[in-house]
Amino acid sequence: MTGKPVLHYFNGRGRMESIRWLLAAAGVEFEEELFETREEFEKLIQGGALMYEQVPMVEIDGMKMVQTRAILRYIAAKYDLYGRNREEQAWIDMYVEGLRDLSDMIMFFPLSLPEEKAMNLEYILQRATTRFFPVYEKALKDHGQDFLVGNRLSWADVQLLEVILMTEECEASVLSGFPLLQDFKVRTSQIPTINRFLQPGSQRKPQLDEESMGTAKDIFKFDRGMFLKNMSTIVAEY
Amino acid sequence: MAGKPVLHYVSARGKMECIRWLLAAAGVEFEEKFINTPEDFEKLKKDGSLMFEQVPMVEIDGMKLVQTRAILNYIATKYDLYGKDMKERALIDMYAEGIEDLCQMFRVLAVCLPDEKESKTSLIRDRTKNRYLPAFEKVLKSHGQDYFVGNRLTRVDIQLMELLIYIEELDPSLLAPFPLLKALRSRISNLPNVKKFLQPGSQRKPPMNAKQVEEARKIFKF
Numbered sequence: 001m002t003g004k005p006v007l008h009y010f011n012g013r014g015r016m017e018s019i020r021w022l023l024a025a026a027g028v029e030f031e032e033e034l035f036e037t038r039e040e041f042e043k044l045i046q047g048g049a050l051m052y053e054q055v056p057m058v059e060i061d062g063m064k065m066v067q068t069r070a071i072l073r074y075i076a077a078k079y080d081l082y083g084r085n086r087e088e089q090a091w092i093d094m095y096v097e098g099l100r101d102l103s104d105m106i107m108f109f110p111l112s113l114p115e116e117k118a119m120n121l122e123y124i125l126q127r128a129t130t131r132f133f134p135v136y137e138k139a140l141k142d143h144g145q146d147f148l149v150g151n152r153l154s155w156a157d158v159q160l161l162e163v164i165l166m167t168e169e170c171e172a173s174v175l176s177g178f179p180l181l182q183d184f185k186v187r188t189s190q191i192p193t194i195n196r197f198l199q200p201g202s203q204r205k206p207q208l209d210e211e212s213m214g215t216a217k218d219i220f221k222f223d224r225g226m227f228l229k230n231m232s233t234i235v236a237e238y
Numbered sequence: 239m240a241g242k243p244v245l246h247y248v249s250a251r252g253k254m255e256c257i258r259w260l261l262a263a264a265g266v267e268f269e270e271k272f273i274n275t276p277e278d279f280e281k282l283k284k285d286g287s288l289m290f291e292q293v294p295m296v297e298i299d300g301m302k303l304v305q306t307r308a309i310l311n312y313i314a315t316k317y318d319l320y321g322k323d324m325k326e327r328a329l330i331d332m333y334a335e336g337i338e339d340l341c342q343m344f345r346v347l348a349v350c351l352p353d354e355k356e357s358k359t360s361l362i363r364d365r366t367k368n369r370y371l372p373a374f375e376k377v378l379k380s381h382g383q384d385y386f387v388g389n390r391l392t393r394v395d396i397q398l399m400e401l402l403i404y405i406e407e408l409d410p411s412l413l414a415p416f417p418l419l420k421a422l423r424s425r426i427s428n429l430p431n432v433k434k435f436l437q438p439g440s441q442r443k444p445p446m447n448a449k450q451v452e453e454a455r456k457i458f459k460f
Contacts, residue, residue: 051373052336063328069307070331077324086315090301093308098290135289 005030006059008044010219012212013205014107015068016056018159020204022072024197025158026079032203041219072096076155083150091149095136095156099163102132106166110208111222125174128167133178136160140180146187153191161188169207243268243298246282248457250450251443252345253306254294256338256400258442260310262435263396264317270441279457310334314393326388333377333386333394337401340370344404349451349460363412366405371416374398378418384425391429399426407445 005023009016011034023030035041045053051066058065061078065071076082076092083089105124112120139148148156164185167174175182189198197204208216216222243261247254249272261268273279273293283291289304296303299316303309314320314330321327343365347358377386386394402423405412413420426432435442446454454460 051332052339052369061325063325065328065332067332067335070328070335073331074324074328077327086312087299087301089315090303090308090312093311094289094303094305097305097307101290131290 004028007032008035008049008057008059009055010035010041010216011205012208012216014056014216017205018068018103018162019056019058019071019075021158021162021197022075022079022081022155024202024204025153025191025194026075026081027193028075028079030203035219036215038219038221069100072155081153081155081158083154088150088154092154092156095139095148096159098132098135099156099159102128103159103163103166106163106170109170110213121170125167125171128170128174129177132163133175133181136184137178137180140184146184157184157188158194161185161194242266243296245270246273246287246295246297247293248273248450248454249443250446250454251348252294252454255443256341256397257294257296257306257309257313259396259400259435260313260317260319260393262441263391263429263431264313264319265431266313266317268441273457274453276457276459307338310393319391319393319396321388321392326392329387330392330394333374334397336370336373337394337397340365341397341401341404344401344408348446349454359408362408366412367415371405371412371419375416375418378422384422386422391426395422395426396432399423399432 005028007016007019007030009032020030035044041055044050044055044057049064050057051064054066056066056068056071058071060071060074065074073082083092102124105120105127109117109120109124136148143151145151147153148160160181161184164175164181175185189195196202243266245254245257245268247270249270258268273282279293282288282293282295287302288295289302292304294304294306294309296309298309298312303312311320321330340362343358343362347355347362350358374386381389383389385391386398398419402413402419413423427436434440
């Protein structure tokens, strides 16, 4: 046991990617145990390490933590990326929850039924440019600071950069109406820990290709179109 | 600003109910402004009151908080229902997020189309019986204490209370194999603030009827 956090997931972004980003931004080295088959996943379940039989799971500080948000909050609090008081925490929570809604849509997009793909992509980009990005552009404009909350780096900034890059992968020019977000992207990418994570060879995972999509489907048993819109919240059952 | 929190939502459980529960359990009086028509919702959006054009929204301590989890986190922190340190918070979050996953299935069931009801109900039953209740029973068994975390009341006990009521409304027999959860439910419902909230006439909302679902569809366009 090295004392480093150990991430248990499959070899893809999914819900673990935000955790990789946050650990990396905090300058925390971590190890990964990535399973590649349904059998390996079931072995992990049978071992009793997964409270709800689900991943992500992160071994950290003697705990086997599950639930993405629980893990993210713990890391944010531990590495002082969660604001200085209750009010800053509330702003960070609002910002990251909004980003989670958008990133979930993008995450589930590859699982669209073929005939829905174009429509879903349009929906994602419409939401990104009319509901979500304007909020963050306005936040930066209103206080004129380099970071979203409290004039220093927080979980919200790390997640915003992650989601900006994910959205640009859907549509390269998506930030064209958002000059402050463009500056934010450049500036935040240059923070040394984050910059290192953006280099080739880091533990950052690439987008799902057809093959890894197939692997994910086998492991997690996704077997139908799961892109559901329900009051603008994506609902998945698995 | 010392006024009471003001909750903005439709007059239904939805995503606001867990917030009502937590405020009530903390003994915090609150007001509600109901969205009754699509026009009410449009007005709220045009006001700029809703960060992501969504509700729930809670006016509290000079802020207009949105996003259910942000609101719950703030209330839990403010009223000391979030554990005493980071490690307790980690456990609380793990349990609360699991509870929320199952609660969300109930919410979706409440508004789903008639031909989806059976499959969704069946999935909820399976998850309740085989995934979530066993996990929570195991936690209580592991420490033998009266509350989930830190041997005192936290948000988990309250959020679970809400969930157990939904499970009972679906099928009381689902709780039968879980004696520690049943005992906790009984204990929590006897806490004075919770007891009051469980009485008729409180701000607790009933299950939606078909008409309310239709109205919600019109307002939220789903």
